[in-house]
Amino acid sequence: MDEIFGIPAPLLFGQLLLGLINGAFYAMMSLGLAVIFGLLNIINFTHGAQFMMGAFAAWMLLEWLGLNYWWALVLVPIIIGFTGVVLERLMISRLYKLDHIYGLLLTFGVGLIIEGIFRNQFGSSGLPYRIPPELQGAWDLGFMYMPIYRGWVVVAALVLCLATWLLIEKTRLGAYLRAATENAPLVQAFGVNVPRMVTLTYGFGVALAAIGGVLAAPIYSVNPQMGTNLIIVVFAVVVIGGMGSIIGSIVTGFGLGIVEGLTKVFWPEASATVVFVIMAIVLVARPAGLFGRA
Amino acid sequence: MSATRRSLLAASLGATMMPALPRLGRAQAANTIRIGVLNDQSGTYRDISGPYGVECTRQAVAEFGNKGFTVEVISADHQNKPDVGVNIARQWYDQGVDLILDVPTSSVGLAVNNVAREKNKAYINTGSATSDLTGAQCSPNTVHWMYDTYMLAKSTGGAMVKAGGDSWFFITADYAFGHALERDATAFIKAAGGKVNGAVRYPFPSTSDFSSFLVQAQSSRAKVIGLANAGADTINSIKQAAEFGVTRRGVKLAALLMFLPDVHALGLNTAQGLVLTESFYWDLNDRTRAVTERLKPRLKDIKPNMASIANYSAALHYLKAIADMGVPASKASGLEVVNRMKAMPCDDDAFGPGRIREDGRKLCPSYLFEVKTPAESKAPWDYYKLLQTTPAEEAFRPMNEGGCSLIRS
Secondary structure: OOEEOOEEHHHHHHHHHHHHHHHHHHHHHHHHHHHHHHHHOOOOOOHHHHHHHHHHHHHHHHHHHOOOHHHHHHHHHHHHHHHHHHHHHHOHHHHOOOOHHHHHHHHHHHHHHHHHHHHHHHOOOOEOOOOOHHHOOEEEOOOOEEEHHHHHHHHHHHHHHHHHHHHHHHOHHHHHHHHHHHOHHHHHHOOOOHHHHHHHHHHHHHHHHHHHHHHHOOOOOEOOOHHHHHHHHHHHHHHHHOOOOHHHHHHHHHHHHHHHHHHHHHOHHHOOOHHHHHHHHHHHHOOOOOOOOO | OHHHHHHHHHHHHHHHOOOOOOOOOOOOOOOEEEEEEEEOOOOOOOOOOHHHHHHHHHHHHHHHOOOOOEEEEEEEEOOOOHHHHHHHHHHHHHOOOOEEEEOOOHHHHHHHHHHHHHOOOEEEEOOOOOHHHHOOOOOOOEEEOOOOHHHHHHHHHHHHHHOOOOEEEEEEEOOHHHHHHHHHHHHHHHHOOOEEEEEEEEOOOOOOOOHHHHHHHHHOOOOEEEEEOOHHHHHHHHHHHHHOOHHHHOOEEEEOOOOHHHHHHHOHHHHOOOEEEEOOOOOOOHHHHHHHHHHHHHHOOOOOOHHHHHHHHHHHHHHHHHHHHOHHHHHHOHHHHHHHHHHOOEEEOOOEEEEEOOOOEEEOOEEEEEEOOOOOOOOOOOOEEEEEEEOHHHHOOOHHHOOOOOOOO
């Protein structure tokens, strides 16, 4: 059997693939954060809770209304995105004129409250959510056994990321959004309703987190802490990629997933830390992030 | 831009360090015994004991009745962090808490162990698994209740090796508990002629994806994958093992520590056939059913497991010792309370008759269970079939092998 750095090659390929899958979640989450930060200048610390709400909403739709996974994939982003719109209108919109730190503290607090409510209601061991029948089973790739569902997650994440990038960089709506970031009063003077656009953008970012939650529900147990574990890493991803950079968050998300996957083979104890080590190095060498504009 | 980044970093650091110290309620009264239940109220291990452990303690107080002194139960969340746990323990003991109870998460359990000894207070640990509490780090002020890593390793590990699982790979939570469980299980595997092909130690508590470790375990060609972890980690490991078809080539999963709520969270479809060890099951006999029934108004739809109900059993025995020696004497020395507890035989509906050894180990039988299939399960929470019972005197590590300094060999 061929070996690379003392690790059998098939095992290494397997780990690369698994890293890519985790990277898909990082990319999806950090993309939502980047969109929100890029256009609202709000560091959305509620993102982890919104990811968790997405997973719970999928579970509720199934258990309480009998609506399956595919319905959840359509309905959950709309429902949770709407809660985001309400949150933005009622609270976040009051903070735009203040320093970033206020928005950060508000969203952080709201995230803790939401998590606490879910924990009180549903406990911490989590709820089972089964893989939809159409995606059950696995492919035998020779070097590893690849669950079909995980493959689907990577494809879905790639499609979503690409679509978001196209929406913001290549469409007229995206152009309005980018213009509003640069000079909101001017865009408003042209007759564009900027506050409404900003509200919908926040809702969109939240919807992305919610889709992530639905995709994660069958893999992890649906539990109130699921977002907390992810959110800190995802923030590191955003910092490494460059705050507000869409392409940066996508590339860094997948890239760091792979780096983390490899660390799990060579030095598993450090797998939770490696992302932050990279973050520290990037901050020193390129303070604006790999893809950010200084 | 850079100001933003800096504030973001500061906030994410702050987010990880927010211990909220609970306040004590009323002023200290000389005739009041205070029990502080210190456990995980918000994280991975919450459902195993958490608020239910607190309710079980209150049940013990209610059943104990009025013996001329009042009993107050308070609780706090240690967030699975040793520094938070030690802070609360110090504050509690200084403010007149007489007993600290529960304390899951071995790293926290061991840290509080030192505080209790330093302050000469009583400490009953029901939540931590590490066998070091009655071994290398044993203390005259500490009693370790219904289980430990040695007992789990002997019961589950021993049974797996006997059934032909003679080569192992461990997926281990990288802290005191995981290390102790891996060490104790390895000893049993080797003694039975088996071998350990390898192990990965993953960061606790920030890991939720176990697929990488499962694939590594699979490629080690071991016959048994030993899960030296607990709570949500075990649930995620088992769920993902099913997803990656880890068991399809006859590889067996050994969940070395699993509690009833874990099985409940997994669902029988995924959990069926797993073999695990507990020292309590609500549907084991008439006495366990009776105490479960009495707990119903407090726990509602949840059934107790060995960890939550150990608080009931331990608090009851503690209060008997207090009644026996009187409140002033018990407040004077935690050591004397523990000595009195060791001198009195234990008996309650949860664990039956038993005793506490000189090294602080409470003895009770261990039970090897198999999780039922969905077809076999007739009612909610009807999850276990009893495979084997290890009597109390044989279930735990012999006292002279633990290296406890309280024991003169």
